[in-house]
Amino acid sequence: MADRWATFDCYGTLIDWELGIARTLTEVWSEADESTIERLIRQRERIESEIERDSAAPYRNILEESLLRLAGEENLSVPSGMENALADSLPAWPPFEEVPDALRELRIRGWKLAILSNIDPEFLAASIELIGVPIDETITAADAGSYKPAHGHWNEFDSRVGPDRRHHVHVGASAFADLSPCAELGITAVWINRLSGATNVPRAAELPDLRELSATLDGLVPSGDGAVARGTVGTAAADRGAEED
Numbered sequence: 001m002a003d004r005w006a007t008f009d010c011y012g013t014l015i016d017w018e019l020g021i022a023r024t025l026t027e028v029w030s031e032a033d034e035s036t037i038e039r040l041i042r043q044r045e046r047i048e049s050e051i052e053r054d055s056a057a058p059y060r061n062i063l064e065e066s067l068l069r070l071a072g073e074e075n076l077s078v079p080s081g082m083e084n085a086l087a088d089s090l091p092a093w094p095p096f097e098e099v100p101d102a103l104r105e106l107r108i109r110g111w112k113l114a115i116l117s118n119i120d121p122e123f124l125a126a127s128i129e130l131i132g133v134p135i136d137e138t139i140t141a142a143d144a145g146s147y148k149p150a151h152g153h154w155n156e157f158d159s160r161v162g163p164d165r166r167h168h169v170h171v172g173a174s175a176f177a178d179l180s181p182c183a184e185l186g187i188t189a190v191w192i193n194r195l196s197g198a199t200n201v202p203r204a205a206e207l208p209d210l211r212e213l214s215a216t217l218d219g220l221v222p223s224g225d226g227a228v229a230r231g232t233v234g235t236a237a238a239d240r241g242a243e244e245d
C-alpha cells in the first residue's frame with residue numbers, strides 16, 4: 001500500500017506564531033497596548049506577504065524588512081539593536097498545546113509527516129525540536145526557491161517523495177498560503193481555522209485545532225484504502241462568502 005502523507009504548514013498551524021510575534025512586538029514597542037499590538041500583527045502580516053511576492057531572500061531578511069516597513073508605516077522607531085528582534089525570538093516561539101500529541105497520534109496510525117514552510121532551515125529545525133516529534137520530510141523556502149502561495153514547496157515535495165495524490169492531505173491555517181495553492185494543484189486540504197475566519201476556498205475539512213485531526217485524516221484516507229474524499233467542507237462554514245486575506 002502507498003504511504004499516507006500529511007504535509008503541514010508550520011507557523012500558525014503547528015507553532016503559535018501570533019503569540020511569538022505579539023511578545024516580540026511588545027518588547028520592541030513596550031508602550032503599545034494590546035489592541036495596538038493586535039493591529040500591528042495584522043499590518044506586519046500584510047507587509048510580509050507583499051515582500052514575499054517579489055523576493056527570494058532568506059526569511060530572516062524578510063522578518064527584518066517587515067519590521068522596519070511596519071515601523072515606517074506606523075511612524076514608529078525600532079530601537080537600536082532590535083532590527084532582528086523577530087528572527088532572534090523565532091526559535092523560542094512555542095507549539096500549540098495539542099500539536100505534539102496530535103502528531104504522535106498520526107505517526108502511530110501510520111501517517112508520514114512533512115512540513116512545507118516559508119521559513120529558513122535553521123528556524124524550522126529549532127521549531128521541530130520544540131515540537132518533539134520526528135518529521136519525515138521538510139521543505140523550506142530555500143528548497144522551494146519561492147514563498148507560498150507559489151507552488152514551489154509542493155513541486156519540491158512531489159519531486160522528492162512522489163506521493164500518490166490520493167494518499168496525500170495538506171494541513172494549514174492559511175486560506176491564502178495553503179488552501180488556495182492546494183485548490184489550484186488538486187491537493188486535498190484541511191483548514192485549521194484557529195482564528196474563526198471565513199473563506200470560500202475549497203477544503204475537504206475544517207477544524208479549530210489539531211485535536212481531531214487524526215480521525216479526520218483517517219476519514220479522508222482510510223488505512224488500506226486509497227479513496228480520498230475531495231471537495232469543499234460540508235458545513236455551514238464552507239458557505240460563508242468572505243475571503244480571508
